[in-house]
Amino acid sequence: MPSMEEKKIIKRNKILDAASALFMDKSFATTAIDDVVKMAGVAKGTFYLYFKDKYDLLDQIVERKTAEVLRQAIGRLRETPGSESMSLRERVIFTAEYAEDYLASHRELAALLSRNLANCFRRFVSGADEELSQVVSVFTQEFVAAGFTESRARMIIYLITETIGSVYCDAVLGTGPFTPEEIKAELNSAVAGMTEAKNND
Numbered sequence: 001m002p003s004m005e006e007k008k009i010i011k012r013n014k015i016l017d018a019a020s021a022l023f024m025d026k027s028f029a030t031t032a033i034d035d036v037v038k039m040a041g042v043a044k045g046t047f048y049l050y051f052k053d054k055y056d057l058l059d060q061i062v063e064r065k066t067a068e069v070l071r072q073a074i075g076r077l078r079e080t081p082g083s084e085s086m087s088l089r090e091r092v093i094f095t096a097e098y099a100e101d102y103l104a105s106h107r108e109l110a111a112l113l114s115r116n117l118a119n120c121f122r123r124f125v126s127g128a129d130e131e132l133s134q135v136v137s138v139f140t141q142e143f144v145a146a147g148f149t150e151s152r153a154r155m156i157i158y159l160i161t162e163t164i165g166s167v168y169c170d171a172v173l174g175t176g177p178f179t180p181e182e183i184k185a186e187l188n189s190a191v192a193g194m195t196e197a198k199n200n201d
Contacts, residue, residue, distance in 0.1 A: 012050045014040040020061050024108035028058055062113055066161070067132040073098040074138055088146040089195045095139075096160065096191050100168050104180055107172055114169035146195075156194050163191065 002010065018040035022031040033054055037044050051057040073095045077083050086094070103110045136157060143153030164187070170176030171183045 011042055011046055014042060015047060015050060016061055016064060019057050023061065024112055063132045065109060065113065067135045069099055069102050070135045088142055089192050091142060092160065092195050093188055093192055096164060096188055099164055100184060103168055103172050110169040110172040113165055114173060160191050160194055
């Protein structure tokens with residue numbers, strides 16, 4: 001028998017799953033809260049126990065999806081032979097390429113993430129999302145181990161994620177001036193350069 005806390009998590013996840021599917025299928029703009037609660041099979045009042053409004057719901061979905069992709073990238077990196085001896089630059093590029101390939105094969109997710117990652121990282125910095133905070137902390141420690149201060153590490157991770165989230169999503173969606181194939185090498189070169197930045201703290 002699920003505990004009260006487990007029941008709350010199940011209901012919240014039902015809403016997130018339903019909204020994620022609807023936003024990626026119909027779009028955020030054309031999806032109403034009534035559509036979400038109907039698909040999730042919960043009362044409208046239940047929605048407001050977990051989310052302030054549709055925009056808060058979107059932010060939490062972006063956080064969840066970002067954490068999911070980053071977690072998968074970490075898992076794939078750890079499974080790669082010789083990963084423990086990779087430099088910070090190599091590990092970051094591995095992760096970036098994993099995220100880029102994932103976005104290229106999940107165009108609907110690229111549409112959802114595009115332009116919405118800034119709020120996601122504001123919530124990460126505030127500690128509002130525990131799952132995303134845990135995943136990003138793994139990357140933060142990688143930078144700290146390479147000589148970055150924690151505050152600068154967070155800044156660089158934000159810059160890398162925002163760059164990929166905006167530039168590469170634009171390329172995948174066809175809303176930018178370059179295709180994914182045209183932009184990928186230069187994008188990753190820029191990302192690699194960020195790993196060599198000096199501390200200014």
